[in-house]
Amino acid sequence: MRLKDLAEHLGLSQTTVSRALNGYPEVNEATRLRVAETAARLGYRPNASALRLATGRSGAVGLVLRGADELGPHMSEFLAGMGGRMGTEEIDILVTTVDSYAEEVAAYRRIAASQKVDAIVLHGPTLNDERAEMLLELKIPFVLHGRTNIGQPVAWLDIDNTGAVERATSHLLDLGHRRIALLNGRKGRTFTEHREIGYFAALSARGVPFDPALMGNSVFTDEIAFRMAQAMLELRPRPTAFLAGSMMTALGVFRAIRQAGLELGRDVSMIAHDDVFPYLNADNMYPSMSTTRSPIRQAGMRIAELILQLLAGKPMADIHELWPVELVLRESSRPLLQ
Amino acid sequence: MRLKDLAEHLGLSQTTVSRALNGYPEVNEATRLRVAETAARLGYRPNASALRLATGRSGAVGLVLRGADELGPHMSEFLAGMGGRMGTEEIDILVTTVDSYAEEVAAYRRIAASQKVDAIVLHGPTLNDERAEMLLELKIPFVLHGRTNIGQPVAWLDIDNTGAVERATSHLLDLGHRRIALLNGRKGRTFTEHREIGYFAALSARGVPFDPALMGNSVFTDEIAFRMAQAMLELRPRPTAFLAGSMMTALGVFRAIRQAGLELGRDVSMIAHDDVFPYLNADNMYPSMSTTRSPIRQAGMRIAELILQLLAGKPMADIHELWPVELVLRESSRPLLQ
DNA sequence: TCCAAATTTGAAATCGCTTTGAATGCAATT
DNA sequence: AATTGCATTCAAAGCGATTTCAAATTTGGA
Numbered sequence: 001m002r003l004k005d006l007a008e009h010l011g012l013s014q015t016t017v018s019r020a021l022n023g024y025p026e027v028n029e030a031t032r033l034r035v036a037e038t039a040a041r042l043g044y045r046p047n048a049s050a051l052r053l054a055t056g057r058s059g060a061v062g063l064v065l066r067g068a069d070e071l072g073p074h075m076s077e078f079l080a081g082m083g084g085r086m087g088t089e090e091i092d093i094l095v096t097t098v099d100s101y102a103e104e105v106a107a108y109r110r111i112a113a114s115q116k117v118d119a120i121v122l123h124g125p126t127l128n129d130e131r132a133e134m135l136l137e138l139k140i141p142f143v144l145h146g147r148t149n150i151g152q153p154v155a156w157l158d159i160d161n162t163g164a165v166e167r168a169t170s171h172l173l174d175l176g177h178r179r180i181a182l183l184n185g186r187k188g189r190t191f192t193e194h195r196e197i198g199y200f201a202a203l204s205a206r207g208v209p210f211d212p213a214l215m216g217n218s219v220f221t222d223e224i225a226f227r228m229a230q231a232m233l234e235l236r237p238r239p240t241a242f243l244a245g246s247m248m249t250a251l252g253v254f255r256a257i258r259q260a261g262l263e264l265g266r267d268v269s270m271i272a273h274d275d276v277f278p279y280l281n282a283d284n285m286y287p288s289m290s291t292t293r294s295p296i297r298q299a300g301m302r303i304a305e306l307i308l309q310l311l312a313g314k315p316m317a318d319i320h321e322l323w324p325v326e327l328v329l330r331e332s333s334r335p336l337l338q
Numbered sequence: 339m340r341l342k343d344l345a346e347h348l349g350l351s352q353t354t355v356s357r358a359l360n361g362y363p364e365v366n367e368a369t370r371l372r373v374a375e376t377a378a379r380l381g382y383r384p385n386a387s388a389l390r391l392a393t394g395r396s397g398a399v400g401l402v403l404r405g406a407d408e409l410g411p412h413m414s415e416f417l418a419g420m421g422g423r424m425g426t427e428e429i430d431i432l433v434t435t436v437d438s439y440a441e442e443v444a445a446y447r448r449i450a451a452s453q454k455v456d457a458i459v460l461h462g463p464t465l466n467d468e469r470a471e472m473l474l475e476l477k478i479p480f481v482l483h484g485r486t487n488i489g490q491p492v493a494w495l496d497i498d499n500t501g502a503v504e505r506a507t508s509h510l511l512d513l514g515h516r517r518i519a520l521l522n523g524r525k526g527r528t529f530t531e532h533r534e535i536g537y538f539a540a541l542s543a544r545g546v547p548f549d550p551a552l553m554g555n556s557v558f559t560d561e562i563a564f565r566m567a568q569a570m571l572e573l574r575p576r577p578t579a580f581l582a583g584s585m586m587t588a589l590g591v592f593r594a595i596r597q598a599g600l601e602l603g604r605d606v607s608m609i610a611h612d613d614v615f616p617y618l619n620a621d622n623m624y625p626s627m628s629t630t631r632s633p634i635r636q637a638g639m640r641i642a643e644l645i646l647q648l649l650a651g652k653p654m655a656d657i658h659e660l661w662p663v664e665l666v667l668r669e670s671s672r673p674l675l676q
Numbered sequence: 677t678c679c680a681a682a683t684t685t686g687a688a689a690t691c692g693c694t695t696t697g698a699a700t701g702c703a704a705t706t
Numbered sequence: 707a708a709t710t711g712c713a714t715t716c717a718a719a720g721c722g723a724t725t726t727c728a729a730a731t732t733t734g735g736a
Contacts, residue, residue, distance in 0.1 A: 002721095003723060004723095012685080013685065014687095014724090015688095016685055018723070018724060019685090026683070026684065027683095028683080031685090043447065045452040046722080046723060046724095047391070047722050047723065048396070048452040048454045048723095049390035049391040049396060049721085050691090050721070050722035050723035051452075051723055051724080052387035053388050053391050053691050053692065053693085053721090053722080053723070054691055054722075055723085056691075058386070058387060060432070065418075065421070067422070072414060072617055073410075073615070073617065075414045076411060076414045079409065079413075079414075079433060080403075080409045083435025084435060084437070087434060087435055087436065087441075090448075092432045092433070093432070093434075094398070094433075095421060095432075096421065096425060096431075097422060098425065099422070103425075110383060110428075113339075114383040115385050220617065222617060222618050223617075223622045226624075251589070251618070255623060256624075259624045277411070278559060279411065279557075279559040279560060280560050280589070284561045284593070285560075286564075286596055340693085341694095342692075350715080351716045351717075352693080352694090352716090353694085353695080353715070353717080353718095354716070356693070356694060357694090357715095360694085364713070365713095369714080369715090384692080384693065384694095385691085385692050387692080388691070388693040388721090389692080389694080390721095391694095391722065392693040392694040392721055393721085394721075
């Protein structure tokens, strides 16, 4: 069922039918109704490729995901948020997965050259993100999920990682803890550095010295967290509190604590960062988990919104959002036992 | 940079350039080389929309995900697998998210009518899946991840849920357990029914009566699993073993066991189904978790392959794959203490 | 009643590619 | 020298929509 067929069926020209369907003013209301009704009845939908070619817009936003880092559980949540907003706008999400940084760069070039998408969402930026620079150079609109320090202004949405960790650390210090371990992300990533800054700020505000042995950097998996926490718990004096970078990390730390014969919430405290997964609830853990909480699904939804604004012409430089992070205290963070 | 520009730049016609780039035989080898070199140097890539319009193929496969059920942690793994295979073929994955069944059906109709994708991956089928029937009717190629009983033959890839649960149940029975709880998926889903069949088969083979109180049906979240397991552990006699539908379920059950003052691997056994997440390792749990193991990432990769075969002309009826599921025994499943 | 203005419709150009069918040049054959 | 055949190349016609520009129709005012 092409536009031509529909037009012939109606005894009208393609022009009129196209206008009627796209809400142009210069078409008789009666005609418009007739067209709309017939199109709906016959299930007509414009061919996406033809429409895109004619309009120059591709009606899709791109998401390039590096398998190793970015395809974790948070991604499906982010996708759910983005999809929810994009769906109502009939814009699709085009997912490309890559295995390496080189592949990722190539993927962006390919996507840009073939004009497959109108905009891109860029994840997990480094402090000086080359991908962002490249996208600027290619003049393809994008929104950064996170922040970077490259010269030119870019559109971004980020959560206040520094503030979150600073508050969490301060809270643990208030509870009397002095040996606080930080299980952070990979060095170089902006969020990792931001969290580190918050951690240092809180420590130095109380004059508590920093012990490098209490800091770990890696991807957020239960296994790596388990090993790191296990090693840290063997230190003397051992850490009395953990800051876990994600809920997966928290699960690993939790097991290390148990395996060391200790009890979470009594012998050791923990505050974890929670992206809020519907299938893994901090409130329902045992003991319930204190968290720095920031729903990544909502971030996805909002980034979709920002992309729509970008496509509507809003300048990239005007799009900045820094979201505060909630500190939710539960049973896993308790005063230090003397 | 359009084909036209490239052709003018080379002093050739669009026809010849197009043929040279697409590997047609009737072009001089010297010309082909010159074209290829120049195209690469200038970073030419055909406009995706134009290419699609001209060829009639959209170069994309569709994935419609219902937020509630299908956007769990397993989806990012599946996506990673699919993306890995599709990426090399320069086929993109088009993700649409929906909130309800009605929306999902509408999404399929829209996608089909607008010819946005060449094929679709259908997830989480019911025993009599209407969506599959609709896609057949719309004549859009698809591969089912799972199985359904509708009349016509469809292409599918599924894991042997029945066999997996039957073996896991039998193993627990061998260990002396008689009160074995099954935390299963939503009723109606094929995999749920298949697992139930395996469970019943193992029980009846030993003449162990079925107790409806020991069966729960729901989505796989830690919270729901926690509540179900908690309730079951209050029964007298209480269950001595659990079959958990997913790793998330296992985490919930685990907490319920702890909260009841019991110990996993000693007072209570558990075997969980593991889709294999890189960020949550059954081997590294404490105690380590016995699982029925089936890497969903590989399933994604294979389904991508099957889709390519489908697009290459292989009949749907010839595409069926039933994957065996590995039973991996670890510390969480132990003989019943007398 | 007539003419200008406003409303409504349509023919054809366009988007950037592939592909059909025809044309060109050149070597081999008769 | 004329004919055939082959290897290359190209002009132009799609693909299915939007959009420009022109034409047809209706309306309103004098």
